[in-house]
Amino acid sequence: MNIEATLKQNTIAAVKKLYDAAIELNSVTVNDTRKEFEGDLTIVVFPFVRFARKKPEQVATEIAEYLQQQLDFISHFNVVKGFLNLSLKDTYWLHTFNEIAHNETYGQQEPTNKKVLLEYIGPNTNKPLHLGHIRNMFIGFATANVLSANGHDVHKVTIYNDRGIAVCKSMIAWQKTGKGETPESTGIKGDHFVGKYYVAYDKIYQAQVAELVEKEGMTEKEAKQKAPILLEAREMLLKWEANDPEIRQLWETMNGWVYNGFFDTYKKLGVDYEKPYYESGTYLLGKEMVLKGLKDEVFYQKEDSSIWVDLTEKQLDHKLLLRSDGTSVYITQDLGIAELRYQDYQMDQSIYVVGDEQNYHFKVLQKTLEVMQKPYASGIYHLSYGMVDLPTGKMKSREGTTVDADDLVQEMLETAAKHTAELGKTEGFSEAEANELYQTIGLGALKYFILKVNPQKRMLFNPKESIDFLGHTGPFIQYSHARIQSILRKYTGDYAQNFNFESLQSAEKELIQQLYRYPAAIVEAGRDYDPSVIANYAYQLAKIFNKFYNELPILNNEDEKVSAFRVSLAATTARIIRQAMKILGIDVPDRM
């Protein structure tokens, strides 16, 4: 049992014995003592004073005396108002450290037998990935690791929005202007290649609209509906749905190019998934489900034969599920996907990592599945994250203000190389080793930049200011790890032992205390689906280590035992840094 839980239970016992009152576990708060006071942990006794009918100071003192009697690890205490500051014995912290140092799986929680499916990435197959996808990928990947660390059985999947009018737009533009060129013939990465035609479509479309307004005297609204290329794209969509072989062939080919481009980016970013789902493979199933729902009378049909669900009893609205012409809408395919996934996995929980612009959509999805009495409805969880803003506002693909994922990664690598060269850190590195280091640092900086922010919040990215490598950043943490590795390379003794000193230096104790907090950080990150908890934990750990490193000699001590102990502290710190960063999907180098 951890220290806080022990203190809480004994505080409950104390209040019971001293004041004959039964209090709840969660009415006892145990905090880390603020650094301006003496002590390690603080119990807030204000909630008990009404049972005691005494002054807070007196209550705190009485409880402290009881605790000191019961628990042998308390060395002394002080009381400030209703705050009881407890100091634990150094030998107790040392004992705690010995346990951590010898526990290879420290932090990893016991298996829960809970099966979790996590969907992330979810790109459209008509344009390349951008910064928004990057946030999605990093949050999704890290959250999956957080949940695994919490003992759940996690399976990552993705969804490709691989059909629909947008995809047809790229296709029609390629047919018209592509002259048979391919990613291979042009040397352009597949997703960028197809994205080029998506942009080309819009250019042609705008020109046609302008022409119709000018020459045919149409209103702009009318022209936007009647531009020839739009009509052609729509016709193509109909043909696609009718399984026209030529169109299907083109679609397969162009999507293939896009996937190859995506795979490249995934690999660079270090993200992966177990199984892809495709909108093209599920929208028909969704349609069937809607028709079944209609038959079961949980949905209703309007006179124009469109199908709806009434969610007014669940604090939502009426929602369209199938158009009057029988074609599916966005939510239709999500119903199909949810069903298919349950057939595939029988998961207990299904997490969707999707931007907060779709909050309403996921409420509707869940409530609709509830209405259908699907067993997996309650397991739907929308992990909603905020958009990435530019200084000029929201990114808009149509206005070309997106930050391209591949460009950004390239920039990060170049910046990492520049900084590293300036610092002369790659002396003695082969070219391959140097490149690997730039990769590690550049990506580490980018991932940390994204992951240190609470997912729920919008975040700002300024393309003009490169992402920092100093201070509260990924490279800072990586650097701390590399420093430790350097020490471990130099140390020739054996630090795998139990240590047994009477007292600790404050820098040593602070480091042990931060190591001790690691499991709590894992649990909190899991409870809140929030990798930023781990990111901030790792930063604190590195920061405290650097202080320790600066204040105390690790290798050069008269007493060899002291050196062994400090090396052991450093080695354990490095291990926890590596593990925490691994959860975030960030590698740490041995030299930098």
Place this chain on the structure above:
RNA sequence: GGUCCUGUAGCUCAAUUGGAGAGAGCAUCUGCCUUCUAAGCAGAGGGUUCCAGGUUCGAGUCCUGGCAGGAUCACCA
């Protein structure tokens, strides 16, 4: 207009879920490389936590009402 989210130092973010005088980083200024990697450490300045009420021993955190920004409420995805 309805619903939901956000608002904390000049900027980017924290704050143990209601606990002590709100903390870090960047930027600015001052020190520290003749001992283990200075991508580091130590220190200084910088705040009406959007505003006004309320609940509480105690509010950045909870409740009410405003203000500002954003999202969403499509037979778009």
